[in-house]
Amino acid sequence: MPIKIPQCRLVYRQYFPFWDKLTDVQKESLCADTTEYSFPKGTDITSSTDICIGAVMMISGTLRAFIQSENGKEITLYRFKPGEVCMLSASCVLQSITFDVMLECEEDCSVYIVNGETMSRVASENLYVANYALDNAVKRFSDVVWVMQQILFMSLDKRIAVFLWDEMVRNDSLTLNLTHEQIAKNISSAREAVSRMLKYFQTDGIVELSRKGIRITDKDKLRKMVSESY
Numbered sequence: 001m002p003i004k005i006p007q008c009r010l011v012y013r014q015y016f017p018f019w020d021k022l023t024d025v026q027k028e029s030l031c032a033d034t035t036e037y038s039f040p041k042g043t044d045i046t047s048s049t050d051i052c053i054g055a056v057m058m059i060s061g062t063l064r065a066f067i068q069s070e071n072g073k074e075i076t077l078y079r080f081k082p083g084e085v086c087m088l089s090a091s092c093v094l095q096s097i098t099f100d101v102m103l104e105c106e107e108d109c110s111v112y113i114v115n116g117e118t119m120s121r122v123a124s125e126n127l128y129v130a131n132y133a134l135d136n137a138v139k140r141f142s143d144v145v146w147v148m149q150q151i152l153f154m155s156l157d158k159r160i161a162v163f164l165w166d167e168m169v170r171n172d173s174l175t176l177n178l179t180h181e182q183i184a185k186n187i188s189s190a191r192e193a194v195s196r197m198l199k200y201f202q203t204d205g206i207v208e209l210s211r212k213g214i215r216i217t218d219k220d221k222l223r224k225m226v227s228e229s230y
Contacts, residue, residue, distance in 0.1 A: 015092065029118055034113070039109045039152065045102075045104070055116065058082045063079065063104065076185055078144070097135050158228065204218075206225075
């Protein structure tokens with residue numbers, strides 16, 4: 001459902017640093033073309049909405065941004081958490097982006113989405129908005145470069161170790177409710193290869209595997225593997 005303008009103004013003052021630089025007409029325009037969505041886990045947002053996505057603001061849940069080849073191979077670029085804004089999917093706003101970035105809900109998600117055409121028009125009128133969109137995309141490109149470095153130069157065991165460590169820190173828990181398929185998607189590997197490597201981790205006493213997920217049993221060993229990756 002569309003967000004009412006008073007609520008929209010309050011939310012956007014928190015999300016957009018350029019908000020006070022907008023005219024009243026531009027503020028009303030963005031609010032009028034903002035829609036709130038709730039998606040179940042596993043939903044591809046970019047194929048589930050019939051609008052050109054201009055900006056996605058995370059309210060709850062986690063989004064995975066990825067690119068996909070013609071034969072279906074996926075590379076996870078980065079992930080979005082509540083309070084973050086995704087602009088790299090906004091090819092209608094940042095026209096220099098010539099590839100499609102897809103967004104998938106790793107959990108049940110609630111988001112605010114700004115219509116891309118409206119966001120593009122406001123960006124063309126307001127330098128602060130244009131600079132924000134570009135700066136947001138540039139910061140995410142550093143994440144993309146890091147992912148490519150991992151894929152090209154880091155061994156699979158190190159990639160899994162870095163991912164498990166990041167998830168442990170993000171969730172503040174030694175127990176990670178992740179499937180081998182989810183890990184494979186996030187590190188751009190084959191599920192079978194991930195499963196084999198996790199069994200080696202279990203043999204070394206680093207993790208414990210179960211149907212419920214993965215439990216980290218030796219943080220020191222995992223930390224050592226991560227430190228050797230940099």
